[in-house]
Amino acid sequence: MTHDAAVAAQVDAAAALLALPLEAERRAAVVAAMTRLAAFAADLAALDLGADVPGAGEPLP
Amino acid sequence: MTAAAIAADVRAKRRSARDVTVEALARIRARNAELNAFTGVFERRALERAEKIDALVAQDRDPGPLAGVPFAAKNLFDVAGFVTRAGAKVTAGDPPAARDADAVAAWEGSGAVLVGVTNMDEFAYGFVTENAHDGPTRNPHDAERIAGGSSGGSAAAVGAELVPLALASDTNGSIRVPAALCGIFGIRPTYGRLSRRGAYPFVESLDTIGPLARTAADLRLSYASLDPHFRPPAVPFTPRCARLGGYFDSGLLPEARRAVDTVCTALGATTVIELAHAREAREAAFLITAAEGGALHLDRLRSRAGEYDPATRDRLIAGALTPSAWYLRAQRFAAVFRAEMARTFATHDVLIAPVTPYPATLIGQKTIEIDGLSTEIRPNLGIFTQPITLAGCPVVSVPVVVRGALPLGVQLIGPAGSESLLLAVAEQLEAHGAVGAGAVPVVA
Numbered sequence: 089m090t091h092d093a094a095v096a097a098q099v100d101a102a103a104a105l106l107a108l109p110l111e112a113e114r115r116a117a118v119v120a121a122m123t124r125l126a127a128f129a130a131d132l133a134a135l136d137l138g139a140d141v142p143g144a145g146e147p148l149p
Numbered sequence: 150m151t152a153a154a155i156a157a158d159v160r161a162k163r164r165s166a167r168d169v170t171v172e173a174l175a176r177i178r179a180r181n182a183e184l185n186a187f188t189g190v191f192e193r194r195a196l197e198r199a200e201k202i203d204a205l206v207a208q209d210r211d212p213g214p215l216a217g218v219p220f221a222a223k224n225l226f227d228v229a230g231f232v233t234r235a236g237a238k239v240t241a242g243d244p245p246a247a248r249d250a251d252a253v254a255a256w257e258g259s260g261a262v263l264v265g266v267t268n269m270d271e272f273a274y275g276f277v278t279e280n281a282h283d284g285p286t287r288n289p290h291d292a293e294r295i296a297g298g299s300s301g302g303s304a305a306a307v308g309a310e311l312v313p314l315a316l317a318s319d320t321n322g323s324i325r326v327p328a329a330l331c332g333i334f335g336i337r338p339t340y341g342r343l344s345r346r347g348a349y350p351f352v353e354s355l356d357t358i359g360p361l362a363r364t365a366a367d368l369r370l371s372y373a374s375l376d377p378h379f380r381p382p383a384v385p386f387t388p389r390c391a392r393l394g395g396y397f398d399s400g401l402l403p404e405a406r407r408a409v410d411t412v413c414t415a416l417g418a419t420t421v422i423e424l425a426h427a428r429e430a431r432e433a434a435f436l437i438t439a440a441e442g443g444a445l446h447l448d449r450l451r452s453r454a455g456e457y458d459p460a461t462r463d464r465l466i467a468g469a470l471t472p473s474a475w476y477l478r479a480q481r482f483a484a485v486f487r488a489e490m491a492r493t494f495a496t497h498d499v500l501i502a503p504v505t506p507y508p509a510t511l512i513g514q515k516t517i518e519i520d521g522l523s524t525e526i527r528p529n530l531g532i533f534t535q536p537i538t539l540a541g542c543p544v545v546s547v548p549v550v551v552r553g554a555l556p557l558g559v560q561l562i563g564p565a566g567s568e569s570l571l572l573a574v575a576e577q578l579e580a581h582g583a584v585g586a587g588a589v590p591v592v593a
Contacts, residue, residue, distance in 0.1 A: 114454070119467075122471075124528075125475065131432050
């Protein structure tokens with residue numbers, strides 16, 4: 089499956105699961121918005137964030 | 150007339166709050182058809198409130214530091230007895246607010262007078278205030294251009310001198326962007342610093358509220374009335390200032406870079422530093438915004454999506470469908486980025502960056518050419534504000550207004566809790582003539 093097809097499949101599957109109707113003329117714009125989010129998510133996934141959670145050992149302010 | 154001058158006159162019985170309010174209402178009547186800044190004007194409520202202020206003054210009681218100052222509120226703030234529309238049509242049938250938002254109550258408790266509510270991007274999801282239901286708000290400096298968003302109505306109302314102060318909200322730049330494009334001052338406080346009670350939510354992890362003003366002194370005065378913990382800086386000192394380079398010095402027009410030059414020169418900021426993950430910070434803010442905003446609207450999107458502004462709706466739907474792993478990764482990165490910013494502030498007090506990459510664009514314009522590349526306007530107006538949003542830092546947006554050119558803004562960014570320092574730096578810059586609202590041309 090291509091990346092574009094995977095994004096479109098995510099939109100369709102999640103919309104069905106959440107009972108969110110997605111009319112045909114709206115679907116293309118939603119897929120375009122999801123494609124942008126997917127690109128951003130890929131950039132964040134590529135970062136090495138380390139094992140520690142910042143602030144995990146500190147008391148609450 | 151500034152808020153400080155109005156309050157001084159009202160407290161000294163030189164002018165009545167009623168007269169000040171009547172004049173503000175007259176200005177709104179005269180200019181709003183052209184600017185489309187206000188979506189609702191509360192004449193009766195305002196006059197009753199003003200008369201109460203005058204009654205206090207007549208009894209030699211002090212109404213507060215904002216005595217008789219007329220102000221506007223973005224129409225996502227609750228006003229008792231009125232429906233909080235948040236720029237939407239789908240909310241029009243909601244019940245009226247039972248009480249005023251905390252911020253409205255705080256300003257009125259300091260003597261100010263709410264005169265109306267202002268136009269915005271639907272549910273605060275945008276940077277242009279080209280609202281499909283209420284129409285576009287027009288820039289006071291050029292009526293063919295956008296006022297910025299999402300607090301565009303509030304910024305235009307202050308920029309056009311209809312009112313000296315306005316309440317606004319900033320999730321990804323919605324105070325800073327319209328403040329810059331309309332040539333006024335604005336502050337996004339530290340995340341969590343001011344009460345958001347009674348402000349229609351958008352992105353719980355990022356939402357803040359704050360004031361817009363035409364002068365730095367008015368910004369401080371009005372901010373102090375919202376923040377019970379506010380204290381002026383105890384000891385004058387010279388802040389360690391640095392310019393943000395790299396990400397914050399690319400993809401912008403030369404005039405936006407020159408605005409930053411002006412502020413850096415005035416502050417003697419010769420050091421340039423880079424934030425290693427600014428691009429990813431913007432991307433994480435984008436993801437968190439979509440996911441939280443989409444989840445908030447999921448129920449209504451199921452049955453009433455057709456009533457949403459198309460510019461908002463499709464992004465909210467995509468956000469509602471976002472895999473949780475993306476959202477959680479963005480939140481985890483946010484924690485790392487906040488730690489990086491805290492380390493940066495160990496050696497600097499104020500970071501300086503542009504607010505927007507370009508001045509106000511034409512209403513309806515979709516793209517702009519930068520460095521020979523066509524760039525989408527709507528998402529990129531916030532390209533320099535969104536990374537700072539993620540860090541939760543306070544930011545003052547200061548206006549750089551050059552005669553014959555459109556206004557631009559510069560961000561003064563400080564560590565958490567540094568509002569008083571940033572406001573003092575803004576006042577210093579204004580006193581030296583480096584920044585300021587300047588005269589607003591009368592648009593035809």
